[in-house]
Amino acid sequence: MKIKGQNYRTIWFEEKTSEVKIIDQTKLPHKFVVKKLNNLEDSVKAIKTMEVRGAPLIGGTAAYGICLALKNNPSNENLKFASTKLIQSRPTAINLKWAVNKMNSELKNVSEKERYLFGIKKAKEICDEDVFFCRKIGEFGKKIIKDCLKKNNKKEINILTHCNAGWLATIDWGTATSPIYHAFKDGIKIHVWVDETRPRNQGSSITSYELNEEGISNTIIADNTGGLLMQKGMV
Known part of the structure; x- marks a missing residue:
């Protein structure tokens, strides 16, 4: 949909810079601020502070949060740690837990070397699927x-x-x-x-x-x- 005549999604992966970006909704309606999520901690904070809100968007943010956690440490231990932290950020959010479990299911049999990029692909698919359903x-x-x-x-x-x-x-x-x-x-x-x-x-x-x-x-x-x-x- 549009903001100031330009099409946006609420969360997206910037291909050129390999960055995950969100619209900081705590600033609306007075300011329109695009914020970069750099790591797992940023993703957890975005969910906790309602920079992102709404069940489907929280799920999409959690999916990308898993990827950001695995970027520098793709181990099974870190995958488990990131999953726990994200679920705890909003325990009542069904989409969040679903997205985290979905990412775990997709990533468990992927080699550590390939996990980050494969995870980004799957996070995009989760978001694209939600757009399809809403359409x-x-x-x-x-x-x-x-x-x-x-x-x-x-x-x-x-x-x-x-x-x-x-x-x-x-x-x-x-x-x-x-x-x-x-x-x-x-x-x-x-x-x-x-x-x-x-x-x-x-x-x-x-x-x-x-x-x-x-x-x-x-x-x-x-x-x-x-x-x-x-x-x-x-x-």
Whole structure:
């Protein structure tokens, strides 16, 4: 998706410099900062401090974190150590544990000499797979949006979101927002009511931010307002 007109993913491997980069989401919406992950410690910190957030993105970060740990020490002992540290960074994150286990399964029979580059390849595949899934959610979801417009004989649809399940929570497209983006790209007029989502305000600081960058009309509302809007048929 886009920020200032340029396409980004939330995490990516820079081929020319062999660097893993993320968007530091603790700085949004006031600053757009791209940050480099240099090692395992940076990856763990990014997850713990919510520089990266959202289950799919945390999983992608963990996959690359394994690779960064193995860059200078590809031993089995270090693989085990890195896996433990990453899982402990957010024990309740299912995608994180899945990604770590997936990387372990892929790497266990690979020679130590080849582990880093092979791991980078597999981390990319994990991220690409998430983009594929999110794109499919959007393709199927936009059909539902079109059906709602047709059923209600309206030219514009109002959708309410809570928290952030947008592209900044995944690798690209998002889950809940993917149908919105796909429908908007098809020319459907959309307005989004964005719950601010206390206490961390992911809605007001992140969901609204990414919708604005895509040019989608949205209004930030207090969390309790959502019920009233639904009662009045405004969603």
